[in-house]
Amino acid sequence: MAAFEEFGVLPEIGKAVEEMEWMLPTDVQSEAIPLILGGGDVLMAAETGSGKTGAFCLPILQIVWETLKDMESGKGSSAEQGTKVSTSWELSKNDRTPAMAISPDGLTCQAREFKDWHGVRGSKGVCNSGKYYYEAKIVDEGLCRVGWSTGQAALDLGTDKFGFGFGGTGKKSNNKQFDSYGEAFGKNDVIGCMLDLDTGRVAFSKNGLDLGTAFQLPHQVQRTTLFPAICVKNAEISVNFGTKPMAYLPKGYKMLTEADATFVKTNENSAVAQGPVKKINNAPQAIIIEPSRELAEQTYQQIQKFQKYLEKPVVRQLLVIGGVNIKEQMSVIEEGVDIVVGTPGRLEDMIGGNYISLSQCRFFVLDEADGLLKQGLKNFITNIHNKIPKFTPDGKRMQMIVCSATLHDFDVKKLSETLMHFPTWVDLKGEDSVPETVHHVVVKVDPQEDVSWERLTKHVQTDGVHSADGVGPGKRSAETLSEAVKMLKVEYAIRSIKKHNIDRAIIFCRTKLDCDNLERYLKSLSRGCNPRDNPFSCVCLHGDRKPQERKSNYESFKQGHVKFLICTDVAARGLDIGGLPFMLNITLPDDKTNYVHRIGRVGRADRMGLAISFVSTVPEKVWYHGEWCSSRGRNCYNTNTTDRGGCCVWFNEPQYLADIEEHLKITIDQVGAEVEIPRNEFDGKVSYGQKRVQSGTNYKDHVAQMVPAVNELSKMESTAQLTYLRRHFKLA
Numbered sequence: 001m002a003a004f005e006e007f008g009v010l011p012e013i014g015k016a017v018e019e020m021e022w023m024l025p026t027d028v029q030s031e032a033i034p035l036i037l038g039g040g041d042v043l044m045a046a047e048t049g050s051g052k053t054g055a056f057c058l059p060i061l062q063i064v065w066e067t068l069k070d071m072e073s074g075k076g077s078s079a080e081q082g083t084k085v086s087t088s089w090e091l092s093k094n095d096r097t098p099a100m101a102i103s104p105d106g107l108t109c110q111a112r113e114f115k116d117w118h119g120v121r122g123s124k125g126v127c128n129s130g131k132y133y134y135e136a137k138i139v140d141e142g143l144c145r146v147g148w149s150t151g152q153a154a155l156d157l158g159t160d161k162f163g164f165g166f167g168g169t170g171k172k173s174n175n176k177q178f179d180s181y182g183e184a185f186g187k188n189d190v191i192g193c194m195l196d197l198d199t200g201r202v203a204f205s206k207n208g209l210d211l212g213t214a215f216q217l218p219h220q221v222q223r224t225t226l227f228p229a230i231c232v233k234n235a236e237i238s239v240n241f242g243t244k245p246m247a248y249l250p251k252g253y254k255m256l257t258e259a260d261a262t263f264v265k266t267n268e269n270s271a272v273a274q275g276p277v278k279k280i281n282n283a284p285q286a287i288i289i290e291p292s293r294e295l296a297e298q299t300y301q302q303i304q305k306f307q308k309y310l311e312k313p314v315v316r317q318l319l320v321i322g323g324v325n326i327k328e329q330m331s332v333i334e335e336g337v338d339i340v341v342g343t344p345g346r347l348e349d350m351i352g353g354n355y356i357s358l359s360q361c362r363f364f365v366l367d368e369a370d371g372l373l374k375q376g377l378k379n380f381i382t383n384i385h386n387k388i389p390k391f392t393p394d395g396k397r398m399q400m401i402v403c404s405a406t407l408h409d410f411d412v413k414k415l416s417e418t419l420m421h422f423p424t425w426v427d428l429k430g431e432d433s434v435p436e437t438v439h440h441v442v443v444k445v446d447p448q449e450d451v452s453w454e455r456l457t458k459h460v461q462t463d464g465v466h467s468a469d470g471v472g473p474g475k476r477s478a479e480t481l482s483e484a485v486k487m488l489k490v491e492y493a494i495r496s497i498k499k500h501n502i503d504r505a506i507i508f509c510r511t512k513l514d515c516d517n518l519e520r521y522l523k524s525l526s527r528g529c530n531p532r533d534n535p536f537s538c539v540c541l542h543g544d545r546k547p548q549e550r551k552s553n554y555e556s557f558k559q560g561h562v563k564f565l566i567c568t569d570v571a572a573r574g575l576d577i578g579g580l581p582f583m584l585n586i587t588l589p590d591d592k593t594n595y596v597h598r599i600g601r602v603g604r605a606d607r608m609g610l611a612i613s614f615v616s617t618v619p620e621k622v623w624y625h626g627e628w629c630s631s632r633g634r635n636c637y638n639t640n641t642t643d644r645g646g647c648c649v650w651f652n653e654p655q656y657l658a659d660i661e662e663h664l665k666i667t668i669d670q671v672g673a674e675v676e677i678p679r680n681e682f683d684g685k686v687s688y689g690q691k692r693v694q695s696g697t698n699y700k701d702h703v704a705q706m707v708p709a710v711n712e713l714s715k716m717e718s719t720a721q722l723t724y725l726r727r728h729f730k731l732a
């Protein structure tokens with residue numbers, strides 16, 4: 001049995017995983033996969049490159065596939081579950097429209113469809129005589145009607161002769177006739193539903209206020225069984241039939257749970273039981289949100305690999321990212337889609353425009369959740385979450401999975417408390433940390449000590465913040481030193497590349513402009529070179545590059561056609577470039593958690609990696625275009641600092657470094673301007689980009705080290721035994 005199968009993974013998926021040479025689950029996978037397969041909500045915090053993507057994609061794919069299979073065969077559907085007619089007072093899991101989700105206790109119903117009404121009746125009804133009462137509490141905004149109906153009424157209450165409803169807009173309805181009644185109601189209101197079978201009167205109350213008679217039942221209806229009935233459009237209601245104390249029980253009425261057994265009839269209707277839950281083409285079972293298009297593509301590709309041996313039913317995936325023709329995406333959705341992986345902007349368009357329905361969604365995944373929140377997407381996330389029914393049509397609970405290497409963040413914790421259902425933390429370290437496979441060092445760049453910048457005949461074009469400051473050699477103003485540091489950092493990066501024969505690295509810059517300038521400079525250094533031998537071949541990846549260019553640049557770096565990928569933080573998270581040996585930080589990231597993500601592009605999947613950060617010892621003035629900048633940086637020349645209405649700030653890099661060190665509770669090794677990497681520290685055996693060489697603590701070495709001691713012990717034991725034998729048996 002393959003190792004993954006022991007964790008409950010299907011053999012077909014296990015086979016695909018083995019083909020990817022994943023022989024054993026990583027620690028985070030061992031913990032998270034069984035939890036997700038078991039139906040739980042999970043918060044996954046584990047180091048970069050530790051296999052979090054597989055930890056959520058594997059079980060999601062498996063459950064989606066199994067659900068599709070059940071849908072095809074009718075097994076596991078609500079029909080099957082519903083064959084057991086409930087004996088308690090609750091909302092019927094059989095007698096409801098397919099997209100009406102019912103909580104496992106049968107006391108809450110929810111439908112998140114915007115276009116259609118969805119209805120449900122009670123599992124039992126009352127007949128003959130008596131005065132009965134139940135309460136319906138409106139849990140959130142949306143449209144709803146509550147009331148009573150016979151078993152033959154349509155589930156969208158009040159649209160035929162047999163249903164009697166009271167709607168949130170302040171209308172009563174029967175037989176499609178909507179008349180003003182009582183007053184409007186909404187979120188948090190408690191509607192009392194009264195039925196007097198002795199007089200045939202139906203009435204309602206709002207938060208205890210009796211709204212008067214709504215209907216006088218026709219005789220033939222009064223003589224049949226009447227069931228509590230509810231219908232909603234994108235809303236949620238919880239009911240109380242009497243299992244809890246009533247808020248406003250009117251005098252003379254009985255809670256339904258107290259109805260005399262002789263007047264109670266079980267609801268034999270099975271609107272859903274007539275067939276399994278039907279697949280709605282544009283309603284996927286999983287929505288996975290990724291912060292960047294590259295990461296979305298990567299996750300999409302990983303799921304594709306996992307499903308290689310999963311035969312019918314085929315799990316249909318869709319990548320929903322910008323830059324792809326929306327009409328093409330819509331036509332794929334119309335054909336049917338089961339798992340959607342996407343970025344926030346395009347997902348918002350597709351969900352907001354009702355092209356994607358969330359009515360059958362059972363997995364809601366936020367990959368790089370802290371990053372999504374930092375992008376200001378809290379409302380977007382909450383809106384999507386609100387639209388997903390908390391119970392699937394087949395009665396399962398919606399699962400939410402949140403992960404990142406830097407999940408220890410106040411906002412993430414707050415979000416998880418509000419949106420997740422008793423989540424389990426899979427948290428191997430208990431704090432943000434750097435994998436042992438990542439060696440990271442800092443090179444201090446001091447333009448006062450190293451004045452080589454004054455003699456540079458050729459240098460990178462800087463970002464222009466000092467173009468009007470009269471900076472230049474021989475001066476020592478803060479502006480001149482800041483300009484000098486910008487040039488020196490790039491020279492130090494080139495020195496590191498040459499010194500360590502770096503022929504494959506990601507280089508992070510702070511701004512898109514810095515990336516463009518560095519790309520131009522590196523290309524200028526290698527002018528005339530044969531492209532294959534070009535020591536500085538490079539491409540750029542940042543938000544101003546067109547999607548097609550981003551894609552082809554990223555591909556050519558991954559394929560090894562160019563040596564360097566120059567990028568902003570858009571590529572900091574999640575990107576997995578097999579065996580990447582080096583990364584360079586021209587400037588530290590503004591956000592300390594992004595340091596962890598940036599350096600985590602190396603040292604992945606047990607391969608060693610080296611990260612070098614260049615840190616200025618003097619203040620560096622940099623661009624900072626906030627929402628106040630009308631062009632958000634494009635053609636902006638306002639070099640005033642932000643406190644003077646401009647778009648620049650003085651960047652205090654030593655402080656940023658101190659913040660990172662404090663956050664990670666470590667001191668990052670510093671190396672001199674010659675970028676000598678301490679071999680003693682990193683044991684000299686390291687080959688960056690290769691699997692790590694185990695040191696003396698590994699098992700094989702351990703056995704070798706123990707051999708002399710074991711031999712010694714065995715000799716002592718033999719001597720002791722001989723001594724014993726000699727004494728007792730008087731042997732020679």
Ligand SMILES: Nc1ncnc2c1ncn2[C@@H]1O[C@H](COP(=O)(O)OP(=O)(O)OP(=O)(O)O)[C@@H](O)[C@H]1O
Pocket residue numbers: 021022023024025026029046047048049050051052053054404405573574575576578600604605
């Ligand atoms: N069980 C496994 N055995 C071997 N390799 C694995 C295993 N699981 C994942 N990997 C590989 O490890 C690498 C990192 O995985 P992944 O991208 O999922 O990491 P991550 O934890 O999501 O990192 P990040 O925090 O940077 O997003 C990938 O190349 C993946 O193929």
